[in-house]
Amino acid sequence: MDAYIEVQGLQFSRADRIIYDDVSLQIPRGKITAVMGPSGTGKTTLLRLIAAQLAPDKGCIRVDGKEVHTLSRFNLYELRKKMGMLFQSGALFSDMSVFENVAFPLEEHTKLSVDEIQVRVLEKLHSVGLKGAAALMPAELSGGMARRVALARAIALDPALVMYDEPFTGQDPISKGVLVELIRQLNEQGDITSVLVSHDVAESLSIADHVCILAGGRVVAEGSPAQILDSDDPRVQQFLKGEPDGPVPFHYPEVSADDTKSLGGAQ
Amino acid sequence: MRSKHTELLVGSFIVLGLAAFVYLAVQVSGLGFSNNKDTYQVVARFDDIAGLSNRAKVSIAGVTVGDVESITFDKELYMALVTMNIRSDVDNIPTDSSVAILTSGLLGEKYLGITIGADEDVLTGGGEIYDTQSALVLETLISQFLFNSGDSEE
Amino acid sequence: MNKVIGLGASALNWLEAVGKAGIFIFQSVFRLPVRLPEAINLLIKQLYSVGVLSLVIVVVSGAFIGMVLSLQGYSILAKFGSEDAVGQLLALSLLRELGPVVTALLFAGRAGSSLTAEIGLMKATEQLSSYEMMGVDPLRRVIAPRFIAGVICMPILSLIFSAVGIIGGLMVSVAWLGVHDGAFWSLMQQSVYFDTDIVNGLIKAVCFAIAVTWIAVYQGYECVPTSEGIGKATTRTVVLGSLAILALDFVLTAAMFGDF
Numbered sequence: 001m002d003a004y005i006e007v008q009g010l011q012f013s014r015a016d017r018i019i020y021d022d023v024s025l026q027i028p029r030g031k032i033t034a035v036m037g038p039s040g041t042g043k044t045t046l047l048r049l050i051a052a053q054l055a056p057d058k059g060c061i062r063v064d065g066k067e068v069h070t071l072s073r074f075n076l077y078e079l080r081k082k083m084g085m086l087f088q089s090g091a092l093f094s095d096m097s098v099f100e101n102v103a104f105p106l107e108e109h110t111k112l113s114v115d116e117i118q119v120r121v122l123e124k125l126h127s128v129g130l131k132g133a134a135a136l137m138p139a140e141l142s143g144g145m146a147r148r149v150a151l152a153r154a155i156a157l158d159p160a161l162v163m164y165d166e167p168f169t170g171q172d173p174i175s176k177g178v179l180v181e182l183i184r185q186l187n188e189q190g191d192i193t194s195v196l197v198s199h200d201v202a203e204s205l206s207i208a209d210h211v212c213i214l215a216g217g218r219v220v221a222e223g224s225p226a227q228i229l230d231s232d233d234p235r236v237q238q239f240l241k242g243e244p245d246g247p248v249p250f251h252y253p254e255v256s257a258d259d260t261k262s263l264g265g266a267q
Numbered sequence: 268m269r270s271k272h273t274e275l276l277v278g279s280f281i282v283l284g285l286a287a288f289v290y291l292a293v294q295v296s297g298l299g300f301s302n303n304k305d306t307y308q309v310v311a312r313f314d315d316i317a318g319l320s321n322r323a324k325v326s327i328a329g330v331t332v333g334d335v336e337s338i339t340f341d342k343e344l345y346m347a348l349v350t351m352n353i354r355s356d357v358d359n360i361p362t363d364s365s366v367a368i369l370t371s372g373l374l375g376e377k378y379l380g381i382t383i384g385a386d387e388d389v390l391t392g393g394g395e396i397y398d399t400q401s402a403l404v405l406e407t408l409i410s411q412f413l414f415n416s417g418d419s420e421e
Numbered sequence: 422m423n424k425v426i427g428l429g430a431s432a433l434n435w436l437e438a439v440g441k442a443g444i445f446i447f448q449s450v451f452r453l454p455v456r457l458p459e460a461i462n463l464l465i466k467q468l469y470s471v472g473v474l475s476l477v478i479v480v481v482s483g484a485f486i487g488m489v490l491s492l493q494g495y496s497i498l499a500k501f502g503s504e505d506a507v508g509q510l511l512a513l514s515l516l517r518e519l520g521p522v523v524t525a526l527l528f529a530g531r532a533g534s535s536l537t538a539e540i541g542l543m544k545a546t547e548q549l550s551s552y553e554m555m556g557v558d559p560l561r562r563v564i565a566p567r568f569i570a571g572v573i574c575m576p577i578l579s580l581i582f583s584a585v586g587i588i589g590g591l592m593v594s595v596a597w598l599g600v601h602d603g604a605f606w607s608l609m610q611q612s613v614y615f616d617t618d619i620v621n622g623l624i625k626a627v628c629f630a631i632a633v634t635w636i637a638v639y640q641g642y643e644c645v646p647t648s649e650g651i652g653k654a655t656t657r658t659v660v661l662g663s664l665a666i667l668a669l670d671f672v673l674t675a676a677m678f679g680d681f
Contacts, residue, residue, distance in 0.1 A: 051554055077556040085554045091547035095466075105555045277468045280476065284577030287584035288619075294606070295512050295587060295613050322614065376611070 004029035004161065004193040005050060009059035012042075012049065019045055020056070021217040027210070032187050032194040034208035036201065037215050038239060038248055043197040044088070046214075047163045050195075051083055052076055063161070081109050084154030084162045088169065090146035092138040098125070098149050099134040105156045124152040128182060144175030151182060161193045162186065168200040176200070180207055201240055205229075213239065215248075306333060306352035307392035311366050316347045317377070317402035319368050324378040325351045332357045335379065351379065353390075361386035365398035377402060442639045449560040449568060449638075463566040471532045471567065472574030478527055479578045480585050486523060487586030490514060491593040495600070504594075505604035509612045511590040516613065516622045517678065520583035522670050525629035528575050529662035533637035536567055537658040540641025541651035549642075564638050571634025572627065579626035621677045628669055633662040 005027035012020040019042040027033045035043055048054045050061055052068040060067050063079065071079060092101050102121045106112060112120070125131045128148040138146060147167060154162055164183065168176045184207050187194050198204045205211065205225045213221040213228065213236055221228055221236045228236065238246030313319075316338060325333040333353040341348040353360070363384035368377055381396070390396070494510040543549050543563065552559040594600040613619070637658045644654035 048550075053550065053553060080554060080556045083554065085551070087547045087551060089546050091551040093548055093551070094543075094546070108555065108557050273469045274465055276473045277465050280468070280473045280574075281577065283476075284580055287577075287580040290584050291516065291580060291587075291619055292615055295516070295609060295619075324611070 002029045003027060004064060005195070006062040007046075007050075007059070008061075010049070010056050010061065011058035012045065012054070012056045014045075018217050020059075022059070023214070023217070023219055024059075025212050025219050025222060027193060027195055029193050030187075030191050031209035032183065032196060032207050033210040033212065034196045034198060034204040035212045035214065036197075036199055036204055036239070037213055037220075038199065042217070043199075043214065044165050047085065047165055047195070047197055050163070051080065051085065081105075081157055082160045084157070084159040086147065086151050086154045086162070086164045086167055088166045090138075090143070090150040092141075092146055092150055092153070094138050096138075097134070098130070098136050098138070098141070101138070101149060102153045102156055105153065109157060120156065121152075124156055125149070127155075127185075128152045129178070144171055144178070147171070147175075147179065148182070151179075151186075155186060158190060159192070160190075161195070163195045163197070165197050166199070167196065168198055168203050176203055179203075183207060201242070215239070305355045307355055307358075308336065309351050309353055309360075309390050309392075309394050309396060311349050311351070311379075311396040311399050312341060312344060312346040313349060313368065313399050313401045314346060315401040316349065316368060319349065319377040319379070319402065323376060325353065325366075325381065326378060327357070327360070327381045327383065329380075332381075349379070358389060358391075360390045362388045362390055362394065362396075363398065364390070364396055365400065366396045367400035368402035370403075441643075442635065445560070445564075445639055445642065446568065446635050449564040460566070463562070464570060467566045467570035468574060471536070471570045472577065475528060475532050475574070475578055476581070478531055479524060479582050482523065482527055483520075483582035483585035484589040486519060486582075487511060487515065487589030487591075488593045490519075490586070491590035491598070495594060495598050504598070504600050506608055507594050507598075507600055508590070508605035508609035511594075512587060512609045512613045513618065515583040515586045515590075516618045518670070518674070520579045520586065521622050521625040521629055522666060524579040524582045524626065525575060525633055525666045526663055528571075528578065528630075529633045529637070529666065530659050532571065532574075533633050533658045533662050534655045536571070536634070536637040537641040537644070537655045538651055540564070540567070540638060541644040541646070541654050544642065544644065545646035545648075545651065564642060568634050568638050571637070572630045575630030575633070576623055576626040579622070583622070617677070621673075624677075625670065625673050628673060629666050632665045632669055636662045636665060 003026040007026070008024050010020045010023040011018075035046060037043055045054065049056055050063060050068070052061075052071070055069050061069065064082075066075075066079065068076065068079065092098075093104065096104065099121055102124055103117050106117045106120055110117075122131055122134065125134055128151055130145060130148050130152065133141065133145065133149070138149075141149065151167075167179050167183070171179065180203050183194060183196065186192060187207075196204055196208065205228070208225055211221070211223060211225055211228045212219060215235050220233055221231050223231075229240065231237070235247040237243070238248060244250050319335065319338065321335055321337060323335045324331045325335065333351050336350045336352045338350075339348045360381065361384040363386040364381050365384065366379050366381045369380045370377055384398070490511050491507055494507045495504055498504050498506055498510065540549075540563065549559040549563065552562060591602075591605065595602040595605055640654040640658045640661075644650045
């Protein structure tokens with residue numbers, strides 16, 4: 001596999017909680033990879049580690065051959081120009097209009113003229129279907145629209161890697177469908193590597209070329225969607241089928257009988 | 268656009284601040300009084316200056332004609348040496364004039380009052396007024412009165 | 422023994438926190454500037470939201486405090502027959518103490534808390550992370566203009582406060598209480614010195630401005646990115662800021678106006 005991103009022996013913990021315990025995975029170049037798992041496994045943290053916003057306790061992460069955590073500040077910022085990230089909440093800059101938001105990375109990192117920037121911005125907005133909303137402020141957008149604008153902003157510099165942090169969460173079916181389509185189109189148009197972090201099984205599996213399932217700080221399954229669906233690991237099956245009880249228990253671990261007496265009330 | 272409006276307000280804000288500054292400087296602190304170029308210096312020695320401070324007024328007949336530039340201790344004569352700046356256009360102070368430390372009002376500050384003498388020669392830069400009267404120290408006055416001592420002030 | 426260890430640990434933690442805050446502000450302000458025209462634009466926006474929008478509260482408070490000071494001052498001075506000195510009392514109190522201190526306290530409450538909330542909200546909605554991801558340093562783009570705006574605006578507000586206070590006091594003393602306006606001004610002018618009173622008051626205002634704005638932006642930047650966390654950070658800004666102002670005021674007053 002021609003891996004665009006390589007994670008090796010990653011160990012990361014936060015406030016006494018181990019989030020990643022010796023995790024290794026690969027993200028193939030030019031394809032859509034879905035990283036899935038139950039809530040709280042730290043999927044967003046993985047994206048931040050890849051973008052070097054966070055540093056691992058151990059292990060290394062390589063993006064396009066470069067080990068991100070050893071890069072100088074300058075080189076890191078250069079690398080980040082080739083990465084686009086779509087945050088869970090859209091994260092549009094609230095004091096700028098839609099147009100200004102999408103124009104922002106172009107103004108910061110390129111020396112294009114005002115007219116050229118305008119052309120590009122409208123082009124990107126058009127590709128997400130929101131050219132008509134260019135003058136609106138983020139507060140005036142619905143959640144789905146905000147995410148689409150954020151996507152337009154994420155691809156403004158035509159990056160080589162786009163990371164989606166829970167793009168389908170909390171969206172109505174139409175918006176989900178729109179986003180799925182956009183992600184697929186984007187990936188096909190350029191030689192883009194897409195990493196999709198989600199727990200929406202149906203949507204993710206419908207577009208992913210490569211799937212990785214994380215649970216308990218480890219990789220429990222990795223492969224193509226077909227391989228994942230065929231897996232006989234009970235954790236994978238519980239997750240994919242959405243079973244309420246299984247390796248991830250329904251009941252919160254109980255305290256002993258003596259302790260329940262002190263909670264008060266008849267037991 | 269919105270930014271033009273904002274810039275206008277910010278500009279007004281800063282101008283308002285400057286105006287407040289100038290107002291405070293000129294009207295409240297009376298800045299702009301002493302220009303050293305227009306003054307000449309005269310000294311006087313006192314036994315007790317008791318609370319006279321720098322920048323105190325120097326006045327003749329109640330009109331301010333200068334201020335105190337500095338107060339130092341004369342080690343040889345064990346007296347206070349007061350240096351005054353007198354306005355250059357007040358150039359007719361006779362050399363035998365006297366200077367006293369007076370108080371303006373009950374809470375008021377100490378100032379120097381010059382009483383004109385009769386000499387024909389006038390003070391010039393670097394001159395000295397020899398006839399000085401020290402500040403009235405309230406306690407000394409009261410103790411004199413109370414104990415009716417024979418000592419009079421010098 | 423454990424208590425001593427605990428105390429030592431707290432002290433070290435505190436030092437660490439101070440160091441972190443120091444590095445934070447240093448990185449925000451003292452690196453190579455962002456592109457100049459853009460930096461000016463950002464600064465102007467912040468000068469507006471931090472300074473211009475605080476004008477109303479500063480002017481109103483200044484006027485009322487000036488008026489109250491005159492009333493109180495007059496009633497006490499009248500017992501000594503020295504009502505004329507009310508102008509002196511007013512000017513010195515405002516310029517040396519009340520102007521810088523009260524303005525700073527008002528600033529901490531209004532502008533400081535708003536800065537903290539704004540930055541905290543940007544953190545919670547991942548806007549700061551977005552800036553980082555796009556290769557723009559949020560410290561220089563978001564924090565620095567706000568900090569510099571605070572440091573510029575507060576001394577200006579302090580001057581306006583003092584000026585308005587004196588005008589307010591003038592109206593009450595001369596127009597209402599009947600203090601002779603010639604005496605009002607002349608006694609004031611005699612006792613107020615530009616370099617000791619006005620300039621020192623200004624220096625105090627600048628020190629307070631740096632302290633309060635620093636606390637405000639830092640609390641916003643370091644807050645827990647939830648609504649509860651933002652609320653706590655805002656409260657902390659006002660409380661810490663006010664305490665810092667009062668403590669600094671004591672130190673500065675002793676240094677400037679004491680004859681020690």
